[in-house]
Amino acid sequence: MTLLTRIAPQLIALAALIALVSVFFPGFLAVEFSGGRLVGPVIDVLKRSAPVALLSVGMTLVIATRGIDLSVGAIMAICGASAALAISSGLGLAPALLIALAAGALAGLWNGVLVAVVGIQPFVATLILMTMGRGVAQLITEGRILTFTDAGFGWLGSGVLLGMPVPTWIWVVTAAAVALVVRRTALGLLIEAVGVNRRASALAGVNATVLLIAVYVASGLCAALAGIVETADIRGADANNAGLWLELDAILAVVIGGNSLLGGRFSIIASILGALIIQTIGTGILLAGFPSEYNLVIKAGLVLIILILQSPRIAAEWSLWRDSHRVEPRQRSRI
Amino acid sequence: MNTRALPLYATIAIFLLAYLLAWTQFPNILSTRVLGNLLTDNAYLGIVAVGMTLVILSGGIDLSVGSVIAFSGVFIAVVLRDTGLHPLVVFALLLLLTTAFGAGMGFLIDRLAMPAFIVTLAGMFLARGAAYMLSIQSVPIQHPFFQTLQGAYYLMPGKGRLTLIGVLMLLVVALGMVIAHRTRFGASVYALGGGEQTARLMGVRQGRTTVLVYAFSGAMAGLSGIVFSVYTGSGYSLATVGTELTAIAAVVIGGTLLSGGAGYVLGTLVGVLTMGLIQTYIVFDGSLSSWWTKIVIGLLLLVFILLQKGLLKLSGSRLARGAA
Numbered sequence: 001m002t003l004l005t006r007i008a009p010q011l012i013a014l015a016a017l018i019a020l021v022s023v024f025f026p027g028f029l030a031v032e033f034s035g036g037r038l039v040g041p042v043i044d045v046l047k048r049s050a051p052v053a054l055l056s057v058g059m060t061l062v063i064a065t066r067g068i069d070l071s072v073g074a075i076m077a078i079c080g081a082s083a084a085l086a087i088s089s090g091l092g093l094a095p096a097l098l099i100a101l102a103a104g105a106l107a108g109l110w111n112g113v114l115v116a117v118v119g120i121q122p123f124v125a126t127l128i129l130m131t132m133g134r135g136v137a138q139l140i141t142e143g144r145i146l147t148f149t150d151a152g153f154g155w156l157g158s159g160v161l162l163g164m165p166v167p168t169w170i171w172v173v174t175a176a177a178v179a180l181v182v183r184r185t186a187l188g189l190l191i192e193a194v195g196v197n198r199r200a201s202a203l204a205g206v207n208a209t210v211l212l213i214a215v216y217v218a219s220g221l222c223a224a225l226a227g228i229v230e231t232a233d234i235r236g237a238d239a240n241n242a243g244l245w246l247e248l249d250a251i252l253a254v255v256i257g258g259n260s261l262l263g264g265r266f267s268i269i270a271s272i273l274g275a276l277i278i279q280t281i282g283t284g285i286l287l288a289g290f291p292s293e294y295n296l297v298i299k300a301g302l303v304l305i306i307l308i309l310q311s312p313r314i315a316a317e318w319s320l321w322r323d324s325h326r327v328e329p330r331q332r333s334r335i
Numbered sequence: 336m337n338t339r340a341l342p343l344y345a346t347i348a349i350f351l352l353a354y355l356l357a358w359t360q361f362p363n364i365l366s367t368r369v370l371g372n373l374l375t376d377n378a379y380l381g382i383v384a385v386g387m388t389l390v391i392l393s394g395g396i397d398l399s400v401g402s403v404i405a406f407s408g409v410f411i412a413v414v415l416r417d418t419g420l421h422p423l424v425v426f427a428l429l430l431l432l433t434t435a436f437g438a439g440m441g442f443l444i445d446r447l448a449m450p451a452f453i454v455t456l457a458g459m460f461l462a463r464g465a466a467y468m469l470s471i472q473s474v475p476i477q478h479p480f481f482q483t484l485q486g487a488y489y490l491m492p493g494k495g496r497l498t499l500i501g502v503l504m505l506l507v508v509a510l511g512m513v514i515a516h517r518t519r520f521g522a523s524v525y526a527l528g529g530g531e532q533t534a535r536l537m538g539v540r541q542g543r544t545t546v547l548v549y550a551f552s553g554a555m556a557g558l559s560g561i562v563f564s565v566y567t568g569s570g571y572s573l574a575t576v577g578t579e580l581t582a583i584a585a586v587v588i589g590g591t592l593l594s595g596g597a598g599y600v601l602g603t604l605v606g607v608l609t610m611g612l613i614q615t616y617i618v619f620d621g622s623l624s625s626w627w628t629k630i631v632i633g634l635l636l637l638v639f640i641l642l643q644k645g646l647l648k649l650s651g652s653r654l655a656r657g658a659a
Binding site: 119128131134135136139244261293294295300303304308311 | 396443446447448449450452453454456457458459460461463464465467468471576580581583584593594624625626627628629630632633634636637640641644
């Protein structure tokens with residue numbers, strides 16, 4: 001019940017959005033079963049939201065510790081490039097995936113150490129990898145777009161399992177697993193504690209340093225999964241464009257999910273809903289026949305609305321205004 | 336010795352050392368031609384980095400500048416194509432627009448009390464989206480006035496070309512130095528970056544300073560967009576993706592503290608030239624690939640941030656000793 005009230009704004013927003021898109025494109029909710037798979041715009045949204053949904057899982061944890069991870073797009077490029085290189089040089093599917101995940105974990109470890117041990121602000125620390133990461137990815141692909149024909153790897157991006165696209169399964173399972181781990185154990189609470197006050201939680205016996213590093217590694221792993229899905233989908237690793245701008249979409253998804261950028265309480269499900277909202281807007285704009293250029297402007301408007309809703313100063317002024325109106329009649333009666 | 340200026344000295348030393356190393360390998364790198372090109376090729380980056388320096392000094396960040404540069408280029412190209420306005424009028428209109436845009440972001444950052452990077456992130460989306468809406472294709476600029484601007488240069492001894500936009504960048508750096516180090520506004524910016532609470536107690540008008548500093552950054556991004564359109568002779572909505580990061584990197588390599596409050600505008604120029612030198616070296620070498628630029632810049636960024644961390648710790652312990 002509390003979960004439902006927590007995610008109610010996101011659910012309402014998503015429902016309103018779907019209704020709005022349906023007005024412009026009546027067949028939006030139509031789903032049919034053909035050739036062993038479900039087909040329809042909604043299924044397309046569930047598939048295409050995979051990279052942002054995956055990234056937003058890791059980003060939620062990072063933001064809950066009052067951090068930010070700007071490097072996830074670059075990590076996606078690195079992991080996609082290493083997976084593609086491993087596949088095209090004859091290694092099997094399993095080693096290729098392991099290499100990609102290891103690369104993501106290593107990138108996350110680098111960020112985590114810079115933030116937790118060296119003590120650089122998260123925004124700056126991850127900026128370094130954001131600048132460098134694409135260079136590293138280009139180093140791996142030697143500046144080319146690495147293509148491959150491995151059917152097993154391609155299945156991860158465009159295959160079907162039990163009627164649903166494989167990328168959808170990947171993000172659903174990842175989000176569910178992470179949500180279970182942080183909510184069925186004390187881990188989520190500890191992450192929130194570090195986000196609210198790192199010093200206080202360290203004094204209370206939380207190993208904040210290890211926890212912070214773990215959170216950035218988790219974000220790196222999520223980025224690796226997103227990179228694998230995207231690379232598998234286009235059957236090629238593009239070091240320049242893989243995951244470009246996606247760090248911003250992921251942050252936007254987390255913020256739409258109602259998670260505060262100032263750290264503390266978080267909800268992974270709400271972030272996932274945020275990712276779905278972003279993808280519904282993107283797909284909806286295309287289906288409704290608007291040029292896709294509107295997408296960025298609409299996103300900007302969305303960020304602005306959310307900022308106003310989240311703003312501590314506006315909230316304070318609003319309650320002040322409300323209180324003053326409440327008090328007024330009593331004062332008058334006294335006179 | 337002034338520890339605050341230490342990063343600046345380190346930047347200058349690294350730049351000179353790198354130039355020396357490059358010179359021993361390729362003697363031609365020390366010619367007025369290369370120097371002239373270094374200024375011309377990095378003119379737009381230098382101008383936008385000056386605006387970024389002030390924003391970072393105030394403890395903020397402006398992620399919208401790359402998109403604003405792209406928007407400026409497309410705006411100029413489309414307006415020149417569709418109307419008979421003189422380019423100078425278009426420039427004035429554009430500068431007005433981008434300055435107002437920056438001021439608007441500054442206003443939101445101050446009024447909403449939200450992190451600057453998320454507000455300017457929205458600005459980045461908005462400016463890039465507006466550029467897309469004007470035109471997705473690259474629009475060429477064929478106005479004769481642009482040819483005059485592109486052809487304007489002073490031939491230095493050794494046949495190096497000191498172009499108009501290169502000189503403009505140096506002038507902007509000088510202007511930035513005056514504003515940051517010699518005006519009341521500059522002092523307010525430093526104070527704000529040093530700590531909001533103390534700045535307010537000192538009597539700095541926080542809201543006004545925040546709005547002005549982002550307006551300045553917006554104006555510089557617009558000016559940089561003009562320079563970029565002169566440099567490329569076209570407007571393209573996908574241009575200068577990621578320039579905000581390059582500009583931030585230049586500011587940090589230039590010795591400005593990313594948390595604000597300490598740094599020099601002159602350092603930013605050296606930072607821009609250092610990054611330009613890396614690119615020039617890669618071109619001279621011929622066998623190195625362009626992605627090494629990104630990796631080396633990232634490493635330089637790391638080194639300078641670590642250096643700043645070390646210095647902060649040093650001055651912190653000195654303060655502690657002084658208090659005891």
